Amino acid sequence: MADSNPLHGVTLEQIVTRLSGYYGWAELGRRINVRCFQDNPSVPSSLKFLRKTPWARTKVEELYLYMLRKHRLTFEETGPDTD
Incomplete structure (x- = not known):
């Protein structure tokens, strides 16, 4: 079964x-x-700050997941860019 966690394999730096x-x-x-x-x-x-501050890292990860969802929805509504 594939891992459904979108953060799996993504580094904090990425x-x-x-x-x-x-x-x-x-x-x-x-x-x-x-x-x-x-x-x-x-x-x-x-990275130095986020690695020492769990609450801030959580906020960053949540914003990243929001960005992914928003980007996916935009892509599904408009289709791929054709540039």
């Missing part, structure tokens, strides 16, 4: 990179109120 690419640091910092996203943000500084 999650932060994808979220920052999708939302941008400013919006990411607005959605998740943590300094590592607001003050001179970077992937390495975010």
